[in-house]
Amino acid sequence: DIVMTQSPLSLPVTPGEPASISCRSSQSLLRGNGYTYFNWFLQKPGQSPQLLIYLGSNRASGVSDRFSGSGSGTEFTLKISRVEAADVGVYYCMQALQRPYTFGQGTKLEIK
Amino acid sequence: QAQLVQSGTEVKKPGASVKVSCKASGYTFSAHYLHWVRHAPGQGLEWMGHINGNSDDIRYAQKFQGRVTMTRDTSISTAYMELSRLTSDDTAVYYCARDLYIKGENVFDIWGQGTEVTVSS
Numbered sequence: 001d002i003v004m005t006q007s008p009l010s011l012p013v014t015p016g017e018p019a020s021i022s023c024r025s026s027q028s029l030l031r032g033n034g035y036t037y038f039n040w041f042l043q044k045p046g047q048s049p050q051l052l053i054y055l056g057s058n059r060a061s062g063v064s065d066r067f068s069g070s071g072s073g074t075e076f077t078l079k080i081s082r083v084e085a086a087d088v089g090v091y092y093c094m095q096a097l098q099r100p101y102t103f104g105q106g107t108k109l110e111i112k
Numbered sequence: 113q114a115q116l117v118q119s120g121t122e123v124k125k126p127g128a129s130v131k132v133s134c135k136a137s138g139y140t141f142s143a144h145y146l147h148w149v150r151h152a153p154g155q156g157l158e159w160m161g162h163i164n165g166n167s168d169d170i171r172y173a174q175k176f177q178g179r180v181t182m183t184r185d186t187s188i189s190t191a192y193m194e195l196s197r198l199t200s201d202d203t204a205v206y207y208c209a210r211d212l213y214i215k216g217e218n219v220f221d222i223w224g225q226g227t228e229v230t231v232s233s
Binding site for chain 2: 035037041049054060092096101103104106
């Protein structure tokens with residue numbers, strides 16, 4: 001199975017400041033067609049996970065442009081340009097290259 | 113708009129089975145795969161398996177092979193996940209998620225609200 005490792009696991013951020021979460025996969029998520037099968041999700045308190053980023057860097061419908069995904073191969077980053085109170089929750093990375101699809105441990109973002 | 117609505121909370125005894133439903137609306141049910149993901153207390157998200165629109169492509173994570181059965185009834189736009197021989201380790205919130213399938217990637221774009229399953233004697 002592909003192992004996904006996130007850092008940090010806890011991320012206190014001052015509102016208005018930027019934030020960054022890293023995710024590493026145990027093998028490259030680049031498929032032969034040139035696409036990278038990697039996603040980011042946010043699970044807000046008491047809610048279901050919601051899709052933020054797909055194919056490594058594409059924002060899902062309705063997602064603020066404060067969120068951006070980057071990376072390739074085995075190293076990926078989610079950046080929030082200016083954190084707001086509504087961004088609190090647990091962020092998960094996920095690989096969709098091969099079954100079983102696997103998630104990172106989660107990064108809990110909280111407001112300072 | 114498209115949404116998935118799941119069945120309610122379940123409390124089961126060890127050794128029993130649980131069947132969770134996931135009703136779709138606002139989109140063509142048969143056109144999308146559905147995945148099942150669970151979230152156990154203190155654990156991360158765990159993919160359990162998926163089922164396609166025609167129910168002829170059903171795949172389970174090896175961990176659940178032999179204990180999980182995924183089905184769907186297109187006539188009522190509802191998918192089901194049944195897990196048998198429950199233990200306390202199966203205590204979790206179970207989610208269904210629609211697959212948007214973009215450029216060959218399985219993209220979980222819409223999630224159900226989750227069904228809490230507690231296994232306790």
